Structure formats: structure tokens, C-alpha cells
Amino acid sequence: MLVGLVGGPNKGKSTLFNALTHGSAAVADYPFTTIDPNKGVAFLDFPCACQGLGVACFPRYGKCVNGIRSVPVNVIDVAGLVPGAHEGKGKGNEFLSDLSQASALVCVADASGLTDEFGNPAPAGYDVSRDVSFVEEELDRWFGKVVARNSQRFSRAKGLGEIEQILSGVGVRESHLQEAIKQSGVAPEWAKWHERDFLLLAAALRKLSKPIVVAANKMDMPRAQENLTKLQQALPDHSVIAIAADLELALSKAMEKGLVEYDGKGVKITADLSAQPPVMKAALERLKATFEKLGTTGVQTLLHKIFFEKLDCIAVFPVQDERKYADHLGRVLPDAILLPKGSTAVDLAGAIHSDLAKGFLYAVDARTKMRMGRDEPLADGSVVKIVSAN
Numbered sequence: 028m029l030v031g032l033v034g035g036p037n038k039g040k041s042t043l044f045n046a047l048t049h050g051s052a053a054v055a056d057y058p059f060t061t062i063d064p065n066k067g068v069a070f071l072d073f074p075c076a077c078q079g080l081g082v083a084c085f086p087r088y089g090k091c092v093n094g095i096r097s098v099p100v101n102v103i104d105v106a107g108l109v110p111g112a113h114e115g116k117g118k119g120n121e122f123l124s125d126l127s128q129a130s131a132l133v134c135v136a137d138a139s140g141l142t143d144e145f146g147n148p149a150p151a152g153y154d155v156s157r158d159v160s161f162v163e164e165e166l167d168r169w170f171g172k173v174v175a176r177n178s179q180r181f182s183r184a185k186g187l188g189e190i191e192q193i194l195s196g197v198g199v200r201e202s203h204l205q206e207a208i209k210q211s212g213v214a215p216e217w218a219k220w221h222e223r224d225f226l227l228l229a230a231a232l233r234k235l236s237k238p239i240v241v242a243a244n245k246m247d248m249p250r251a252q253e254n255l256t257k258l259q260q261a262l263p264d265h266s267v268i269a270i271a272a273d274l275e276l277a278l279s280k281a282m283e284k285g286l287v288e289y290d291g292k293g294v295k296i297t298a299d300l301s302a303q304p305p306v307m308k309a310a311l312e313r314l315k316a317t318f319e320k321l322g323t324t325g326v327q328t329l330l331h332k333i334f335f336e337k338l339d340c341i342a343v344f345p346v347q348d349e350r351k352y353a354d355h356l357g358r359v360l361p362d363a364i365l366l367p368k369g370s371t372a373v374d375l376a377g378a379i380h381s382d383l384a385k386g387f388l389y390a391v392d393a394r395t396k397m398r399m400g401r402d403e404p405l406a407d408g409s410v411v412k413i414v415s416a417n
């Protein structure tokens with residue numbers, strides 16, 4: 028699953044990308060620092076099945092520390108969008124195609140209120156909710172254009188499956204189409220759709236196939252708390268998470284250098300401050316104080332909101348040996364796979380390998396040792412063995 032970072036220029040998208048991925052994307056205090064997209068991997072934390080089973084796990088990817096499993100998820104950071112991007116303003120919106128396979132988007136807003144929609148210094152009293160509303164407008168126009176371009180093909184389509192095929196390039200699935208038809212109130216017969224129906228449908232499809240979480244970034248800045256409250260009031264239907272991307276980045280870098288211990292919940296300065304130059308001592312103390320004032324950098328809360336609320340995912344642990352909860356090499360709970368809630372045993376097989384799904388015979392719940400049928404829904408935290416003819 029891919030998460031896309033979007034927003035106006037200079038809002039801190041690349042800083043958040045670096046904080047999430049331990050990346051090194053270029054960051055600067057002027058608009059359009061990013062032109063080509065940055066791609067990387069972030070780690071999502073959740074309770075591992077090893078705790079309940081009383082075993083020590085051996086993750087193939089990511090890690091497990093004190094029963095908290097971290098699994099890799101893909102993240103992409105793109106160029107800043109500006110109002111009128113669909114007409115070619117700023118860097119235009121050609122790069123939106125890089126986001127077409129994103130399952131969810133993070134819209135980065137600058138809660139300091141110091142940058143406008145174009146990433147330039149904002150006038151006093153700038154309404155930070157503009158950072159979100161114009162981005163959604165541009166995204167809706169992008170979807171509108173894709174839908175309008177294909178409208179002739181829709182009227183000839185034999186079923187929703189065919190429409191799904193036509194829109195698969197922007198990550199639309201049949202379930203999104205069914206829900207978008209319901210929500211937008213357009214007629215279920217697509218041959219009857221007109222221009223207005225396409226617009227309504229495009230907006231609903233965008234919301235369903237690219238759900239947005241708002242990252243109210245730069246929470247370390249003086250007016251941020253006030254702007255966060257205003258943002259939440261202006262956007263009551265949105266999930267708004269307070270973020271301090273720069274702080275998260277600085278803390279993880281300080282930890283890499285062995286200067287602090289940082290686990291997302293607390294900061295402990297481990298460097299011998301008496302041996303540090305005064306500037307470094309002051310910087311470390313400032314980082315610790317800022318973290319303690321905010322209580323969090325919001326980065327894991329953001330990932331949780333996306334995967335466990337917006338995308339409604341569950342984590343499932345496939346194994347080959349249901350007695351030892353291990354793979355064929357004896358690695359205990361080697362993988363944790365994120366799947367949409369409601370996924371079945373055969374969906375898990377398909378997520379591992381399409382051949383495994385094709386030859387699916389049955390599955391075994393490793394906790395109860397009971398057999399599961401192909402269409403049996405999986406519970407969050409399930410440990411499952413798939414038995415396949417392939």
C-alpha cells in the first residue's frame with residue numbers, strides 16, 4: 028500500500044517524508060524545492076502476535092521490539108500543488124499521475140500560518156484551511172478530467188467491472204464505484220450519465236479511492252496551536268493530526284548519532300553534555316523541551332490514522348508451520364501483512380502470491396488449529412497457514 032504526501036509548496040512535505048522514511052529528500056525554505064518525486068519506506072507500528080503466543084518472533088522485514096511490530100509501508104513525496112495547477116500554474120499537476128496508485132493521501136498544511144497557498148510568506152491572519160481546500164479542489168479536478176476523458180467509453184461499458192478497468196489507472200476499484208454511485212445519487216445505469224453526473228461521481232470516487240488525512244505541520248511554531256484549533260473547526264469532517272516533522276527528523280538524527288534515546292514517547296539525552304560544545308548542548312536541550320511541550324511529534328499517530336482508520340486495515344501473520352508459527356526455515360511469525368478489514372483466507376493467499384490463491388485448498392487458524400474456508404473473514408492479528416495445491 029502506498030501513501031502519497033500532497034499539499035502546497037513549502038508546507039514541509041519533504042521534511043515529513045524524511046522523518047517517516049529516514050530519507051534524505053531535499054528540504055528548503057522556498058517553494059518548489061521538490062520537482063521529481065521522492066519514494067521511500069516508512070514503518071507502521073502495532074502489537075505483534077508474538078506477545079499473545081508467548082514466542083520470540085523473527086521478522087523478515089522491519090522489526091519487533093518489546094512486542095511492537097514495525098512493518099514497511101511505501102511513501103511518495105511529490106512537488107507542491109498550487110491553486111490553478113490544473114491550468115498549468117506552478118509545476119502544473121502532471122505529477123499527480125505519480126499518486127495514481129496511492130491508497131491514501133496526507134495533505135500537509137502549515138499550521139504556523141506563515142506560508143500561503145503558493146508557499147510564499149502569508150499575510151497576517153492567513154486561513155490555514157486554504158492549505159487543504161484548494162488541494163482537494165485540484166485533486167477533484169484531476170479525477171474529473173480522467174472521468175470526463177473516458178465518458179464515451181463508460182456509456183458502452185458492459186458492466187461496472189469494465190468501468191473499474193477504465194479507471195484502474197487512478198486506483199479506482201469496483202467497490203469504490205458502487206459506493207460512489209450510492210453517495211453521489213447518480214442513476215445506477217451508466218449509459219444515462221451526463222456531465223453533471225460525471226462531476227459528482229468524480230468527486231465521490233476521489234474521496235473513496237484517495238482518502239485524506241490532514242497533517243497540521245510545524246506544531247513547534249508559535250501560532251500553531253491556535254491555527255490547529257481553527258483548522259479542526261473549519262474542517263469538522265476531516266481527520267486532522269498535529270505534526271512536528273522537523274522535530275521528529277531532528278530527534279531521529281540525534282538518536283542515530285547516539286546523542287539521545289528516543290522511542291516516540293520520550294526523549295532522554297544520553298550524550299555527556301559537559302563534553303559538548305555549548306551550541307550542541309543548547310540544541311539538544313531545546314529538542315527535548317520542545318518534545319516535552321508537544322508530547323508527541325504525531326508521526327506514528329498519522330500512520331495509524333491512515334492504515335487503521337481511513338483504510339480500515341487488519342494485520343495478519345501467515346505461517347507455513349502452524350504448530351511452531353513459523354515458515355519453512357523455522358523463522359517464527361516471519362511476515363505481518365496489512366489487508367483491508369473483511370479480507371478472507373483466499374485474499375491472504377492472493378496477497379502472498381497469485382498462484383497460492385489459484386490453488387487454494389483451505390487455511391488453518393494456527394491458534395485454534397481449526398480449518399478455515401476460502402471465504403472466511405480473517406480477524407485482526409490472525410496467524411494463518413494457507414494450504415494450496417500450488
Ligand SMILES: Nc1nc2c(ncn2[C@@H]2O[C@H](COP(=O)(O)OP(=O)(O)OP(=O)(O)O)[C@@H](O)[C@H]2O)c(=O)[nH]1
Pocket residue numbers: 035036037038039040041042043053054055056057058059060061062105106107108146244245246247248270271272273274
Ligand atoms: N518549524 C518547522 N519548520 C518546518 C517543519 N517541517 C518543515 N519545516 C520547514 O519548512 C520549509 C519547507 O520544508 P520542505 O520539507 O522543503 O517543504 P515541501 O512541502 O516539501 O516544499 P516543496 O518541495 O517546495 O513543495 C523548510 O524550511 C523546513 O525546514 C516543522 O515541523 N517545523
Ligand SMILES: [Mg+2]
Pocket residue numbers: 040041042053054060061105106107
Ligand atoms: Mg518538497
